[in-house]
Amino acid sequence: MSIQIPRGTQDILPGEVEKWQYIEKVATDLCRAYQYNEIRTPIFESSELFTRGVGDTTDIVQKEMYMFEDRGGRSLALRPEGTASVVRSFVGNKLFGNANQPTKLFYTGPMFRYERPQAGRYRQFVQFGVEALGSEDPAIDAEVLSLAMGIYKKLGLRKLKLVINSLGDGGSRQAHREALINHFKPRIGEFCSDCQNRLEKNPLRILDCKKDRDHELMATAPSILDYLNEESNAYFEKVQSYLTSMDVEFVVDPTLVRGLDYYNHTAFEIMSEAEGFGAITTLCGGGRYNGLVQEIGGPETPGIGFAFSIERLIAALEAEKVALPIHQGVDCYIVAMGEEAKAYGVKLLHQLREAGISSEKDYLDRKVKAQFKSADRHQAKYVAVIGENELQENKVNVKDMATGEQEEVAIDSFVDHIKSKLV
CATH class of the missing domain: 3.30.930.10 (Bira Bifunctional Protein; Domain 2)
Known part of the structure; x- marks a missing residue:
């Protein structure tokens, strides 16, 4: 159940x-x-x-x-x-x-x-x-x-x-209160039980009644502005x-x-x-x-x-069809190929997040193509690709997902590079 x-x-x-x-x-x-x-x-x-x-x-x-x-x-x-x-x-x-x-x-x-x-x-x-x-x-x-x-x-x-x-x-309210009581009292039996209970306790609340809003006495009730x-x-x-x-x-x-x-x-x-x-x-x-x-x-x-x-x-x-300026995607998605690159990707991901950059990676051991699809679903601005070759050369392949442009960036300056792109 x-x-x-x-x-x-x-x-x-x-x-x-x-x-x-x-x-x-x-x-x-x-x-x-x-x-x-x-x-x-x-x-x-x-x-x-x-x-x-x-x-x-x-x-x-x-x-x-x-x-x-x-x-x-x-x-x-x-x-x-x-x-x-x-x-x-x-x-x-x-x-x-x-x-x-x-x-x-x-x-x-x-x-x-x-x-x-x-x-x-x-x-x-x-x-x-x-x-x-x-x-x-x-x-x-x-x-x-x-x-x-x-x-x-x-x-x-x-x-x-x-x-x-x-x-x-207080004085204005009291004068208006008495006028309301005198106005509604002769026909209060025509109103709902809530209004009847409010007549002596708080007659102003009768004017806020949803059930009797169309009663003719509502339209002719004394205005508070006349008693100020x-x-x-x-x-x-x-x-x-x-x-x-x-x-x-x-x-x-x-x-x-x-x-x-x-x-x-x-x-x-x-x-x-x-x-x-x-x-x-x-x-x-x-x-x-x-x-x-x-x-x-x-x-x-x-x-x-x-x-x-x-x-x-x-x-x-x-x-009013107002669209709030909310970006729900991530700034950078890390795509890793091979066990060594996956392990290093964990370190890179942590460095990005420590720098205040919204980041994500694959946790389901998917193929590269599926990782790119995941990056799309996350609305990633940039995808950083690392594999065995990139690790040997101490580089990261960075793709701008809006333009499709790619560039190689030194691993040591990777986080600062992404940060500069987001300014």
Whole structure:
């Protein structure tokens, strides 16, 4: 009986994993240019972290978390998102005490949500995220949004739409909350059970409901922008002004509601407008969360961040037919003839690799013709041929596989010769 891969997971095989490595490098390099440093947190945490940090009215906590008890009876959960873990580490390690503030961090790693698998959505998925903690300046909001857009554009995506909204401060949120309750309450029985439960706890989440999105009350629901107080409105205006000054195009959508409870002020999503990408167009989401650090036991500290699924990013690249500049071949393949040459080939192969040159040789004792075919399959740039004659003359026959040109090179200078060819 064969053991099958768990539903909602995938194997990322050689030939495909190089795309992931390239994407992660581009994102990492750009984060470092923005002075964000990497943080790595555990794959599982206390369940309470996500109940308190993500919000007990969210679908993630109510329906999607992988929870279990360890042998000590502690309730643990596989992390469904990265922000709560980063904030927990920020508090636990007292990063708020560092001299350089704000604390600017990025992370990448697997997340877990028990949801229905579909194209681009998995129960285990890889998320890349950014968090900036310690500043209330609208400029850091604009920086985070421009960084997110920058990663996508660096990778070659062009059919993008940045959608932003303001959820306001506490006072604005409270005024809007009351207006939403008054709007939905008379007909809340017409909505799904989730919306009915959210009416008093977090009515803003009703606007994010997928089941009742076409209900007539959704279209006429009070807009948060109409309830922004002067301070919140000024904050949002500054964010927009900074984005405009950086030539970051955006659209304001007052119906945009992020799915997590901890957001306030700026909220945003980046969507793909590529033809054939699918019904779910969101690639990236994020926003400001000024109360989250306190909720997890830290001092009053503002924060903002975003996260995106690399699986969704790859799907967008495919939809736009973007070919990543990835060379999957080897720089040099060694073809050896005869036992003595095969033994010497092991030494040459080691010298090439020590010099940082991607190299390979035959390990199946194949004939010369089959070794050349293997070099082709490995997409080798150069093939180095050694046999008894070459060993006696201390030479290596080097063939350029692109042009077919061949030349003899002294064994002592062989590695430097290949290195010079690859510059």
